[in-house]
Amino acid sequence: MxxxxxxxxxxxxxxxxxxxxxxxxxxPAVADSSPSPSPSGDDGAPTEAGTSFRTATEIEQGQRATAGASTGDYLYWSFPADAGQRPTVKATVKLPGSAARSAAETWQIDVYDGLRRRQACQYGAQTRTAAAGAASVELSCTLRTVRAWSETWANDPLPGTYYIRLTATGLPASGLGLPVNAEVEVGSKDIGGAAAVDGSLAEPLVPGIATTGGKSDEDSDSSAAVLSSIEPDDGWASGWWSxxxxxxxxxxxxxxxxxxxxxxxxxxxxxxxxxxxxx
Structure with a gap:
């Protein structure tokens, strides 16, 4: 009994x-889900792109950034990604009319981490060729899950700033300089405890974070300006809970x-x- x-x-x-x-x-999975896309007409969404790593336009996850450019230009954006997230970068390039284009164009999207190491795409159409009569081309790149810590010799994605580079490759001379419109959007999936590791970085890989200081602008010894000011909504290392x-x-x-x-x-x-x- x-x-x-x-x-x-x-x-x-x-x-x-x-x-x-x-x-x-x-x-936590519901609270940390990827941000919803910015509503149409959001004045805060960037409408231009940088031309190098240093001038990359900052965007938040969920924003749809747009930019006008010419074929042959290198377009750069940057966004933050924290531990436990699996970012997905999507890009759409609207091409000029078929009357202005006489050959196919190949477009490519690359993603780099805060150390400017090129990150491999886990899946997605990173490179696509648009036929001469195509009106647009769509690209995507899903990165590996961002880890909180990694060995120094590894190339694992780590928390910090990530750079997007969009450009056309293998263009004929007649295709250079034609006007195009690009749209870029970044989302992420929260993987949770399946990606947790025993360790964390002292600081996220954000350009300029080692030179930031708490001194005022009037102080002659004040540190240099931060090269990237964006961070996740909950702050860095927000994924301590799993x-x-x-x-x-x-x-x-x-x-x-x-x-x-x-x-x-x-x-x-x-x-x-x-x-x-x-x-």
Whole structure:
């Protein structure tokens, strides 16, 4: 009878704890989901692109940036990505009419991290060729999950600023200088505890972060200007929380319940049965 009560209590506690833990685990995933795209007509969305890493136009995740350029130009944007995110960069290039183009064009999108290391695309059409009569070409690049820490020799994506470079390659001489319009948008998926690692960077890979200081502009020893001022909405290293904490807690509860049940079973089996006196 006692064993039955112990097992019933253990199952009741497990039934209460597991749904609550799962709800807590699901909450960060909802809160940290990729930002919704900027509404149409948002005046804060950039309408131009930089021409180098140093002049890259800063955009937030979820914004749709636009820019007018000419074929042959290098267009640069930058955006922040934190640990646990898997960024996806999408670009659309609207080409001039077929009357102005006599040959196919190949467009390519590249993504670099804060150390200007080119990052490989996990999947997506990073390079596409537009036929002579095509009105537009669409590109995409999904990076690997950003890690909080990595070995110095590895090329893993790390938290910090990322650069987008969009350009046409292999253009004939007749295709140079034609006007085009480009649209770029960045989104990300929160991977959660599956990407958690035991370690973190002292500072995100943001250009100029090592030269920033808290001194006023009037101070002659004030530091140089920050080269990138964008960061995630919740700040850097906002992904310190992961569902690994929840699953660790569930494992601890299960281990405790298993210990209680095992003790009750062995204790009950080891006690001699009671024999009525005089039997």
């Amino acid at each position: 006692r064993i039955r009560r112990v097992l019933t209590t253990a199952l009741f506690l497990l039934g209460v704890a597991a749904p609550a833990a799962l709800a807590v685990a699901a909450a 569902d690994r904490w929840v699953w660790t807690a569930i494992g601890g509860v299960l281990a405790a319940l298993a210990g209680i049940g095992g003790y009750a079973l062995t204790r009950g089996a080891g006690r001699p049965s009671r024999v009525p006196p005089g039997a």
